[in-house]
Amino acid sequence: MSRIDIRDLEIVTVLAACGSTVRAAGTLHLTQSAVSRGLLVAEEKLGVRLFDRTPRGLVPTAAGTRLIDGATPLLAQLAALESSVVTGTTKAPPLRVVCECYTAYRWLPSTLARLKRATAELDVDLSVDHTREPVHALLDGDIDVALLTTAALPARARGRFDERHLFSDEIVFLVASDHPLAGHATLEARDLTAYPLITSSQTPDAERKWFFENAFGKKPPAFPIPPIRLPLTEAIVDAARAGMGIAVLSEWIASPYLDGRGDLVVKRLHGKPIARPWRIAFRRDTADSALRLAAAIEHAAPRVYISGRRERRPSLRPS
8 A cells, every 4th residue: 555645645746836835725725734734744654855945935856856747647547537437438628728938839739739649538729829818818718727837826716726736947048159158067147147138028027037036036136238139039049149148048949959050059057957847727627637638748848957957858968
C-alpha cells in the first residue's frame, strides 16, 4: 500500500501551482493551517522535504518536483476512471483552450494535433482570440481551460474553478557572438542595465512586471538606456544579431534561432535562472478532461535547465 493518498497529492500539486499556503487554502477551500498540516503530513509520510520555504514563496525541491510530475497524470487517470464509471463512456466533451502567453503556441498546436490522433476520448480546440485576456474569457464562459503564467484567478472565482501546476519554461538572453557580453559564462543583473533590452511590444504589463521582479527584485533599478520593443520575434532576434542589445526571450522561442551559424549565443542569469511557472486553470465541471489534458501537456512541453538541474528534454544548452 502507498504511504501517500490522493488528498496528499492534491495538496502538493495545488501548493506548487499557488506558491503559498494562503493561496492554496483558497483554492482547496481549507484553512491555511490545514494546508500547512497537510503538507507536513505528506512530508512525514515520505520522509523527504517537498518544498523549500523562500522569500518568494514555496518552491518544490527535487523530490517535490518528482512527486508533482507524477501526481498530475495519476490525478488525471483517476478523474477519467471516475467519469467512465459514472457515465459509462470515456468520451469527454470538447475543451476550448487558450494560453496566456503566445510563446506556448510555438509547440502546443502540434502537441494537441498528436493528442487528437492518439485518442478519440479528448477533443481540444485552441481559442487564440482570447490570448490577451484568458482569465476574463474563462470567467465569461468563452473558454474552458486556460494555460496561465502571471495572470491570477480572482478570489471570487475559486469556488467554480481549479488550478494545477504544469511545468516551467526559462527566460533566456540572446546576444551577438561579438557582443561584449558574449564571452561571459552567465549574466549579472547589472549587465542587463548596461545595454538595451530588446523585448516584444506584445508582452502584457503583468508579465513584464514579473520579469523585472525576478531579474532585479522588488525594486528594479533605473535603466539609463531605454529598451527596444519590437512586434515580431524575427525582428527581436535580428536586432540582437546586429549587436543592438540583449534579446529577452522564452527558451522555447530562442531555441530555433541557435542554428549553428555561430552569430548568436544564449546566456542565463547568474545564480538564479528565471523560470516561469505555468498553471492550468479550468472550470470544475470540466475537471475530467482538463486533468487529462494537463497530463498530456506536462509530458509534451519542452524542458529547460532550472537552478543548475537539467529537466527532461532540454531544447537548448547554455553557451
